[in-house]
Amino acid sequence: MNIVVLLKQTPDTESVIRIAGDGKSIVTDGLKWIINPYDEFALEAALRLKDKLKGKVSVVSYGPPRVVEALRTALAMGADDAVLIDDPVLKTADYLRVTKALTAAIKELNPDLIFTGSRAIDYDQGQRGAIVAENLDWPHLALAVAVDCDGSVVTIERPIEGGKVILESPLPALVTFGGAHAIWNPRYASLPGIMKAKKKPIAMKKVTDLGFDPANFEPETARIRITSLEKPAERKQGRIINGDLDVVGKAAELVRSLHEEAKVI
Amino acid sequence: MAKCVCVIAEFRNGNFRRVSFEVASEGKRVADALGLELYGVAVGSGVASKAAELGRYGVRKVLVRDDPALENYLAETHVPIVAEMVGRLDPAVILLPASVDGKDLGSRLGAKLRVALVQDVVQIVCEDGRVRAKWPIFAGKCFAWSEWLGGTLPVISCRPNVMSCREPDDSFAAEVENVDVPIPQARSHVKAIDYDTSGKVELSEAEIIISGGRGMKEASNYSMLEELAQLLGAAVGASRAAVDSGWRPHSDQVGQTGKVVNPDLYIAVGISGAIQHLAGMGSSKYIVAINRDPDAPIFSKADYGIVEDLFKFIPAFTEEVRKHKSTCS
Ligand SMILES: Cc1cc2nc3c(=O)[nH]c(=O)nc-3n(C[C@H](O)[C@H](O)[C@H](O)COP(=O)(O)OP(=O)(O)OC[C@H]3O[C@@H](n4cnc5c(N)ncnc54)[C@H](O)[C@@H]3O)c2cc1C
Numbered sequence: 001m002n003i004v005v006l007l008k009q010t011p012d013t014e015s016v017i018r019i020a021g022d023g024k025s026i027v028t029d030g031l032k033w034i035i036n037p038y039d040e041f042a043l044e045a046a047l048r049l050k051d052k053l054k055g056k057v058s059v060v061s062y063g064p065p066r067v068v069e070a071l072r073t074a075l076a077m078g079a080d081d082a083v084l085i086d087d088p089v090l091k092t093a094d095y096l097r098v099t100k101a102l103t104a105a106i107k108e109l110n111p112d113l114i115f116t117g118s119r120a121i122d123y124d125q126g127q128r129g130a131i132v133a134e135n136l137d138w139p140h141l142a143l144a145v146a147v148d149c150d151g152s153v154v155t156i157e158r159p160i161e162g163g164k165v166i167l168e169s170p171l172p173a174l175v176t177f178g179g180a181h182a183i184w185n186p187r188y189a190s191l192p193g194i195m196k197a198k199k200k201p202i203a204m205k206k207v208t209d210l211g212f213d214p215a216n217f218e219p220e221t222a223r224i225r226i227t228s229l230e231k232p233a234e235r236k237q238g239r240i241i242n243g244d245l246d247v248v249g250k251a252a253e254l255v256r257s258l259h260e261e262a263k264v265i
Numbered sequence: 266m267a268k269c270v271c272v273i274a275e276f277r278n279g280n281f282r283r284v285s286f287e288v289a290s291e292g293k294r295v296a297d298a299l300g301l302e303l304y305g306v307a308v309g310s311g312v313a314s315k316a317a318e319l320g321r322y323g324v325r326k327v328l329v330r331d332d333p334a335l336e337n338y339l340a341e342t343h344v345p346i347v348a349e350m351v352g353r354l355d356p357a358v359i360l361l362p363a364s365v366d367g368k369d370l371g372s373r374l375g376a377k378l379r380v381a382l383v384q385d386v387v388q389i390v391c392e393d394g395r396v397r398a399k400w401p402i403f404a405g406k407c408f409a410w411s412e413w414l415g416g417t418l419p420v421i422s423c424r425p426n427v428m429s430c431r432e433p434d435d436s437f438a439a440e441v442e443n444v445d446v447p448i449p450q451a452r453s454h455v456k457a458i459d460y461d462t463s464g465k466v467e468l469s470e471a472e473i474i475i476s477g478g479r480g481m482k483e484a485s486n487y488s489m490l491e492e493l494a495q496l497l498g499a500a501v502g503a504s505r506a507a508v509d510s511g512w513r514p515h516s517d518q519v520g521q522t523g524k525v526v527n528p529d530l531y532i533a534v535g536i537s538g539a540i541q542h543l544a545g546m547g548s549s550k551y552i553v554a555i556n557r558d559p560d561a562p563i564f565s566k567a568d569y570g571i572v573e574d575l576f577k578f579i580p581a582f583t584e585e586v587r588k589h590k591s592t593c594s
Contacts, residue, residue, distance in 0.1 A: 258569070
């Protein structure tokens with residue numbers, strides 16, 4: 001069983017996000033970087049499946065050299081090898097081009113299953129998995145909160161508004177992961193894991209290594225771009241419902257405020 | 266066919282989901298701004314007899330593919346059918362719901378049509394015939410605006426509960442056209458589907474949310490919040506601390522790695538207001554915080570703060586709400 005986990009490095013969830021001078025990107029100096037939590041859920045699911053069925057887990061990512069750290073973490077958690085597409089042309093390419101390069105890198109690994117996060121906590125477009133599946137003409141099962149595979153069929157549970165769906169597909173297939181830490185509980189890298197990871201291979205690729213002409217990734221080929229970023233409007237200063245009232249008084253005052261001022265109850 | 270704006274409506278369980286009407290309403294605004302007609306596309310079992318309803322929200326004509334085999338959404342069947350129908354309309358803009366299925370359909374449809382989708386859009390602007398869209402990034406810590414280049418067809422999924430619904434015009438029915446697109450052979454399939462019939466209000470669709478955090482102390486104490494929720498027609502949410510403690514299901518988690526919600530009223534009970542939690546509820550219209558620690562960061566986001574022990578305050582508040590409801594009705 002060959003499983004590819006597609007992962008992205010994102011700023012830590014604690015990060016305060018500041019807009020850079022160009023008005024359309026964020027300040028990255030001083031940010032702490034992590035594996036996108038949903039991709040980490042996908043990795044955990046892949047490692048559990050490897051424990052059950054044997055085989056290999058490869059991680060694939062793109063981005064600048066700092067992403068090596070995320071890949072080392074994945075290797076320390078138990079992945080076997082990694083590929084990083086580190087090519088400056090991807091910096092200005094739109095996500096359609098980036099997923100093209102990712103698809104090519106994945107193909108070389110000949111997987112039976114591809115696991116990835118249902119969304120990334122940075123730009124949160126939640127499209128990567130479905131696009132890769134479409135590029136490969138594979139079925140995809142999205143937003144798994146539970147997964148099982150017997151080596152030939154993969155089954156997931158997918159929450160929808162007001163219910164849940166059980167989806168099933170023969171392999172090969174792509175699965176995207178949702179849920180929360182409470183479900184997946186991703187393992188920490190152990191000390192021996194970290195030592196072993198130092199010897200595991202990370203293949204660095206440029207788009208030319210994947211058979212592309214870099215001209216196809218130039219900024220003018222982009223179909224979409226971010227024109228600006230903006231901060232949410234500051235919230236109006238609120239008020240503490242006053243300490244002179246007793247509990248019942250505060251409760252009555254809150255009801256009155258919500259009814260008469262906010263008009264929400 | 267003349268250029269148009271196209272909305273993809275979501276049909277489930279014999280009805281259009283409410284978000285479809287929000288998207289149709291927004292589609293009408295975009296169509297008016299661009300001087301185009303609004304058309305619709307809908308797939309499902311029994312959709313043909315309901316599709317005229319979309320006319321009340323401004324849709325002129327709906328292409329439908331109605332078949333019992335299309336009862337449940339499956340990317341492998343729905344995406345090629347929608348792609349074929351959209352192709353016949355040759356739209357200038359496509360809008361669809363950023364619901365669970367809508368987001369899935371949109372991303373695969375975008376890849377299939379080789380066009381660019383922006384998900385979870387909260388605002389659309391049309392200027393000089395060009396479309397721009399805004400969506401939250403970093404779970405609402407920031408927003409991004411994007412534009413489409415080189416004549417690329419804009420595809421936009423609209424976040425539920427954000428775009429306002431038009432006043433439905435009951436005198437107007439959309440023209441409905443059945444199109445005979447073949448249903449593709451799928452490899453994947455829906456093995457089972459299970460709807461929650463408890464009548465619980467869905468978190469992402471609730472107008473009022475009451476969330477409990479670590480301050481709730483144990484699972485059984487949530488019955489207090491449920492009683493209050495029942496009175497207010499609210500949904501009950503939770504912080505990650507409460508979910509990690511096993512007090513609440515993961516589907517109730519609000520925050521950067523949970524649901525991002527934007528109700529009219531969010532009541533945070535025994536929640537400190539960690540940055541990951543604030544990211545998920547910071548865009549709520551009104552926020553109430555109930556916490557015994559006056560320095561809890563949640564108060565910096567709250568419109569109304571109550572510094573009290575929640576075990577004393579919630580019963581008193583529930584009683585006051587009950588009185589209020591009985592005098593109002
Ligand atoms: C990668 C990552 C992702 C995360 N994602 C999320 C997420 O999606 N959502 C999320 O919520 N968190 C998330 N977190 C966790 C977050 O950092 C906080 O740990 C969490 O939100 C804390 O939950 P809490 O406010 O319930 O608990 P605490 O921070 O422990 O706060 C409890 C509050 O209850 C108050 N309190 C206690 N007893 C009473 C009482 N009797 N009456 C009144 N008040 C009382 C206390 O004063 C305190 O302010 C994430 C963390 C990480 C690292």
